[in-house]
Each structure stands twice: as C-alpha cells, then as structure tokens.
Amino acid sequence: MKILGHKPTGTAWIGLGIIAFNLFIAIFGPLFAPFSQSETVGATWDPSSAQMWLGADQIGRDMLTRLIYGARMTIGVALATTFISFFIGITLGFTAAVLGGWVDTLISRLVDVILSIPLLILALIILGVFGSSIPVLILTIAVLDSTRVFRLARALGMNLTVLEYVEAARLRGEGTWWIIRREILPNASAPLVSEFGLRFCFNFLFIAALSFLGLGIQPPFADWGGMVRENSAAINFGMLAPIWPALAITILTVGVNLVVDWLLSIEARPSGAQAEL
Amino acid sequence: MLRLIANRLGLGVVTLFAVSILIFVCTQILPGDVASAVLGQGATPETLAAFRKELGLNVPAYQRYFNWLWGALHGDLGVAMTNKRVIIDELLPRLYNTLFLAGYAALIAIPLSVGLGILAAINEGKFVDKASNVLTLITISVPEFFIAYLLIILFVVNLEWFPSLATVFPGISFSERVYITTLPALALTLLVAAHMLRMTRSSVLSVMSSPYIEMAFLKGATRSRVIARHALPNAAAPIITVVALNIAYLVVGVVVLESVFVYPGIGQLMVDAVAKRDVPVIQACGLVFAGVFVILNTLADVLVIMVNPRLRHKR
Numbered sequence: 001m002k003i004l005g006h007k008p009t010g011t012a013w014i015g016l017g018i019i020a021f022n023l024f025i026a027i028f029g030p031l032f033a034p035f036s037q038s039e040t041v042g043a044t045w046d047p048s049s050a051q052m053w054l055g056a057d058q059i060g061r062d063m064l065t066r067l068i069y070g071a072r073m074t075i076g077v078a079l080a081t082t083f084i085s086f087f088i089g090i091t092l093g094f095t096a097a098v099l100g101g102w103v104d105t106l107i108s109r110l111v112d113v114i115l116s117i118p119l120l121i122l123a124l125i126i127l128g129v130f131g132s133s134i135p136v137l138i139l140t141i142a143v144l145d146s147t148r149v150f151r152l153a154r155a156l157g158m159n160l161t162v163l164e165y166v167e168a169a170r171l172r173g174e175g176t177w178w179i180i181r182r183e184i185l186p187n188a189s190a191p192l193v194s195e196f197g198l199r200f201c202f203n204f205l206f207i208a209a210l211s212f213l214g215l216g217i218q219p220p221f222a223d224w225g226g227m228v229r230e231n232s233a234a235i236n237f238g239m240l241a242p243i244w245p246a247l248a249i250t251i252l253t254v255g256v257n258l259v260v261d262w263l264l265s266i267e268a269r270p271s272g273a274q275a276e277l
Numbered sequence: 278m279l280r281l282i283a284n285r286l287g288l289g290v291v292t293l294f295a296v297s298i299l300i301f302v303c304t305q306i307l308p309g310d311v312a313s314a315v316l317g318q319g320a321t322p323e324t325l326a327a328f329r330k331e332l333g334l335n336v337p338a339y340q341r342y343f344n345w346l347w348g349a350l351h352g353d354l355g356v357a358m359t360n361k362r363v364i365i366d367e368l369l370p371r372l373y374n375t376l377f378l379a380g381y382a383a384l385i386a387i388p389l390s391v392g393l394g395i396l397a398a399i400n401e402g403k404f405v406d407k408a409s410n411v412l413t414l415i416t417i418s419v420p421e422f423f424i425a426y427l428l429i430i431l432f433v434v435n436l437e438w439f440p441s442l443a444t445v446f447p448g449i450s451f452s453e454r455v456y457i458t459t460l461p462a463l464a465l466t467l468l469v470a471a472h473m474l475r476m477t478r479s480s481v482l483s484v485m486s487s488p489y490i491e492m493a494f495l496k497g498a499t500r501s502r503v504i505a506r507h508a509l510p511n512a513a514a515p516i517i518t519v520v521a522l523n524i525a526y527l528v529v530g531v532v533v534l535e536s537v538f539v540y541p542g543i544g545q546l547m548v549d550a551v552a553k554r555d556v557p558v559i560q561a562c563g564l565v566f567a568g569v570f571v572i573l574n575t576l577a578d579v580l581v582i583m584v585n586p587r588l589r590h591k592r
Contacts, residue, residue: 113295116574117567118529121547125303128551128559201418208420209533213548228422232537235426236433236441243430246423253418261414 012262018255026075029068035061037069037222047239054244058230063244070222070245075252077138077217078204084142085199089149090192094180096150097157108154111147119144123210132215137207145203152195156188197260201253208249224249281582289575296567297349301342304560345560354561359553364561368543372565374445375535375542378458379527382465386527387520390470394477394516399504401482409478413471421533425464432460442539461538468530469523480515484508514581521577525570 008016034051035041042056049055054063096104114122126140157180160166166183174182210216211225219226224245231241336344348355354364397406416424433441439460449457484490485508493503532544539545547562549555 113292113299116292117296117299117563117570118525120529120532121563121566121570122299122303124532124547124551125300125559125563128554129304129556131554205420209422212420212422212533213536215548215551225420232422235429243423243426246420246426250419250423253420254415257414257418 006266008259009262009265011258015255015258015262018251019259022071022075022252022255025068026071029071033065033068035065037061037065038220039065055239055241057227057241058234063241066222066227067224067245067248070224070227071248073217073221073223074204074208074225074249077134077223078200078207081138081142081145081203081207082196082200084138085145085203086149086192086196088143089146090153090185091180092146093150093153094157094184094188095176096154097161098176098179098184104154107150111150114144114147115151119147120206120209123206124215127210127215132210132218134217134221137210137216141203141206145199145206148202149195149199152191153188156191157184160184160187194260194263197256197263201256201260204256205249205253278582282579285575285578285582289571292575293568293571296571297346297564298342300560300563300567301345304556304563305338305341349561349564354564355557357550357558358555359558364558367546368561368565371541371543371546374540375528375531375544376569377454378461378465378535378540378542379524379531381455381458381462382469382527383524385462386466386470386473386523389466390473391477391516391520393470394474395481395504395509397474397478398481398485399501406478409474413475416467416471417475421464421468421530422537424467425461425534425537428460428464428467444539445541458540461534461540464534464537465527465530468534469527472526473519473523476519477512477516480519481508481512483515484512487511513584517577517580517584521573521580525573528566528569528573 030037039061040059041051041062046056054067057063057066092107096107122144123140127136130136130140161184166179169179169183207216208223208225208228211223212229214226214229217223217226219230227245228242228249231245234241235243345355352365354368356362357364357367393409397409400406429441432438440457441460445454445457481504485504490503490507493507494500498506531542532548534540535542535544536548543562543565547559547566550558550562
C-alpha cells in the first residue's frame with residue numbers, strides 16, 4: 001500500500017497506526033467508554049482493577065473513561081490551532097514572497113521580533129492579560145505558532161516565485177491571490193505536509209504544558225494535560241495516576257514524529273530538490 | 278572581527294528594545310483596557326477610574342512605555358497588583374534560583390550531548406547511531422512533566438535517593454542546594470540533551486560531506502582522526518549555535534519543571550502571576566525571560582564569530 005506515492009517504512013506504519021487509533025478514539029471514543037464522564041465509580045486513586053483498567057482519578061472517576069473523553073478535547077484543540085496557524089502562516093508567507101517590497105519587510109521584521117523570545121513566555125503574557133478560555137487559547141497559540149509557518153512558507157514561496165511558470169501567470173495578468181492558490185501552493189505542498197506534523201506536535205505539547213500549568217483548557221472539560229495536573233499529587237505516594245494521561249500524550253507525539261521522520265526522509269532523497277528548504 | 282562583534286552586540290540591544298515594546302503592547306494596548314479586563318464586568322465606573330489611575334492608565338501609552346522602560350533600566354519594575362510587594366525584591370532571588378538550576382543542567386547536558394553527538398557521527402549508520410536516533414526521537418516527543426514523573430518514580434519512590442520537592446530557602450548551604458536540585462536538573466538535561474545530540478550529529482555530518490574531508494580520507498587518515506582534526510574545528514560554529522539555542526530553551530523548560538518540583542524560581546512566579554492576572558508581575562517576568570534569552574543568543578553569536586578561523590586575522 002502506498003501513501004502520497006511512497007511506501008511507508010515499518011516505523012512509519014507504527015506511527016500511522018497510532019494516529020489512526022487516536023483519531024478514532026477522539027471521534028467515536030465516548031461510544032465505547034465504560035462509564036460516563038463525570039460519574040464517580042471508585043475511591044480516590046483506586047488501583048487498576050477488572051472494572052477500572054487504569055484505576056480511578058483524584059475524585060474517584062474512571063481514568064480510562066476520562067482519557068477517552070479527553071482525547072476529543074486535547075486533540076481537537078491542537079488540530080484547530082495548527083489549522084489556523086497554517087492558514088495565517090501560509091497566507092502571509094506566500095503574500096510576502098509574491099509581493100516582496102515593504103510588505104515583506106514589515107511582516108518579516110515583526111516575525112523576527114516575536115521569534116526572538118520564547119513563545120511560551122509570550123503565550124503566558126497574553127493568557128495573563130486576557131484570561132484563559134478555549135477560543136483565546138487557540139487563537140493565541142495559532143498566531144504565535146504561525147510565525148514559524150510563515151518562515152517556511154516565505155522561503156518556499158521565494159524559491160517558487162522566480163520560476164518561469166509563475167512569471168508567465170503574472171504576465172497573463174493573474175491576480176496575487178490566484179498565483180498563490182494555483183501556482184505556488186500545489187508546488188509547495190510536500191514540505192508543508194511534514195511541517196504540519198511537526199507543528200501539530202509542537203502545539204499539542206504546548207497546550208498540554210499550559211493545561212498542566214493550569215493555564216490551558218479549564219475544568220470541567222477533560223483534557224490530558226489538565227488530568228496530569230489534577231492527579232499530580234498521587235506521584236508522591238508512588239501511584240501511577242498522572243502517568244496515564246502523560247503517557248497518552250507521549251504516544252501520540254511519538255506516533256506523529258515517526259510519520260514526520262519518514263516524510264522528511266522522502267524529501268531528503270536526492271530526487272527531491274526541496275531538501276534544502 | 279571587532280567590528281562584526283560590535284555590530285552583533287548592537288543588534289542585540291535593538292532586539293531587546295523591540296522585545297520590550299512587544300511585551301508592553303501585549304500587556305497594555307492589546308486588551309484595550311487592562312482595568313476593565315482585570316476587574317471584570319461587575320466593576321462600577323468609580324472603581325474603574327480609581328484602578329486606572331492606580332495603574333497610571335490616565336497618561337498616554339507611549340509615555341507609559343518610556344516610564345516603564347526607564348524604571349526597568351533602573352531596577353524598578355513596579356509593585357505587584359495583588360500583594361503590593363516590590364517586584365524586584367521578589368524577582369532577584371528567584372532569578373538566581375532559576376539560573377542556578379539551568380546552569381546545573383547545562384553543565385551536565387552540554388558535555389554529554391556534544392560528546393555523544395560526535396560519537397554518533399563517527400559511527401554513522403552503525404548500532405550506536407541508530408540506537409541514539411530512536412532514543413532521542415522518543416525523548417523529544419515526551420512532555421516535560423512525563424520525564425519528571427518517570428524520574429520521580431525511579432529516584433524518589435523506588436530508590437529513595439532524592440526528595441521529590443526541590444524546596445530551597447534563603448541561607449541554604451551550597452552542597453545542600455546542589456543535592457536538592459539534582460532531580461530537576463536531570464529532568465532538564467534529558468529535555469535538551471536529545472536536541473543537542475541530534476543537531477551536533479547532523480552538523481558534524483554535514484561538514485563531513487565537504488570536499489576537503491574527502492581529500493583527508495584519500496590521503497589515508499583514519500575516520501576518527503579526520504573527525505577530530507579536520508571536521509570538528511569547522512563544525513564548532515554550528516554546534517555553539519545549537520548549544521546556545523538549547524540553553525535558551527532550558528530557561529523556558531524550567532517553567533514547567535519548576536511547577537512539578539515546586540521550585541521557587543522565576544517561572545513559578547510568572548505562572549502564579551498569570552493565574553492571578555497580576556499584569557505588572559507578568560510584564561516584569563516576561564521582560565527578564567526575554568532578556569536572558571536575547572543575551573544568551575547574542576553571546577552565542579559573538580562566540581561563533583570568535584571561533585571562526587577565517588575571521589581571526591585582519592585582511
């Protein structure tokens with residue numbers, strides 16, 4: 001079986017499997033969940049048993065059920081963030097590359113300033129001023145993350161705008177937006193796909209870290225980073241409660257990274273001239 | 278070379294200035310009105326006006342910015358909104374704690390990862406290289422707190438070597454401080470070492486593909502000699518850049534780990550301030566973090582200029 005015209009390697013198949021499983025759980029999971037989301041079915045941090053495979057959380061809810069419900073929120077927010085980030089980053093990056101001149105200079109300098117300090121610090125500043133709600137969280141991280149997408153999209157666009165077919169389209173009198181959509185985007189898609197995986201991992205971990213700090217997705221929504229936070233005290237008694245959501249986060253990121261690694265290795269092959277980008 | 282260094286230092290100052298504007302804009306202008314944002318909808322017009330005056334919001338933004346910057350340059354970062362404490366007094370000891378932890382981790386992480394990275398490059402394609410590739414990929418994918426919890430389970434719960442909370446207090450002895458911060462420092466090390474290792478490996482390998490290296494091989498030098506004598510001096514610059522980037526990342530990774538280990542650093546101060554929406558403290562912490570980050574990057578670039586043999590002599 002081929003994906004994107006190439007045969008995945010063994011590790012890539014593992015990664016694809018992990019991603020498919022996580023998406024399935026995120027979409028259909030609640031149908032299979034053994035209990036309901038907020039139902040108290042045991043005592044605080046009950047150990048694993050036949051009824052509760054992963055034990056209970058800090059107020060006796062079933063850990064597995066919470067994980068299944070949390071998948072939708074955690075993955076959904078990270079995906080939404082990455083999509084918005086790509087939309088902003090690609091639009092601005094290609095516009096800067098095609099128009100050049102002061103538009104390019106203005107956006108590029110702004111991005112330089114934003115990237116000269118850690119994104120986490122900026123995110124904390126903005127969340128501190130606006131307070132954390134899901135729309136604010138998604139927009140903040142999407143805008144901050146789009147700076148990285150902008151850099152890649154601009155570099156890709158720069159290399160493509162000098163090619164003859166773009167020049168031809170310009171001479172035909174096509175508009176900027178048409179050139180971006182029809183000439184540049186299709187030719188820049190391969191590196192952008194692997195970048196999407198990387199940015200998703202970054203945003204996913206970023207949101208998990210913020211939720212862990214209590215500044216991301218807020219209760220009563222179940223999300224994996226927040227679940228680690230709620231159960232963190234258990235670790236000092238040697239109980240595994242906070243390990244499960246942390247492990248779920250780890251497995252999904254490893255899975256995406258395995259696929260990205262494979263995609264990058266395709267692009268890095270001699271036939272693909274995009275390796276340098 | 279001196280001119281290059283002076284240029285770079287000047288650029289660093291400009292960057293710091295731009296960053297201070299960015300932070301100011303994010304906290305003061307973006308939300309429209311900090312006073313109503315903080316007090317919420319229940320505030321009466323009188324309380325709003327009083328609060329605005331207290332924050333100094335009745336003067337124009339650019340004037341406020343210069344007042345704030347002038348104060349910050351003189352070590353006056355204002356007073357916390359919630360507990361009315363002078364921010365700088367609270368900030369400095371915490372900054373020391375954070376830098377201590379980051380420095381401790383850097384001391385373990387840099388030799389370890391640069392050494393292993395070179396080792397992986399020497400053994401490219403062999404078992405050592407493949408094993409380190411998979412291991413580092415996994416470490417990169419892992420959230421900070423997961424590493425920390427695994428370390429706690431191993432060293433605190435099972436082996437009982439270290440305490441799980443890294444509570445340092447004023448007047449703690451140096452050896453005691455080192456002992457208590459070992460576990461967070463280890464967690465930080467694991468966090469950045471993987472990145473550094475991978476990038477050291479790839480920068481050594483990219484130098485290895487240049488023609489003069491092929492020449493060295495052709496004249497019969499062994500692989501390890503080629504790497505030590507020919508490749509490494511030229512790979513030094515990218516390695517320094519990578520190390521500096523990761524130390525800067527260390528300073529940020531600290532934010533989450535300080536929370537796990539309840540370590541009284543500047544990251545915790547900032548997280549608490551964000552939770553309480555204490556804008557002056559958030560501004561101050563943001564400025565300090567950004568400052569440390571920019572200074573480290575500038576230093577690294579200066580160092581890169583200094584180790585570049587082509588720039589060492591006047592033409």
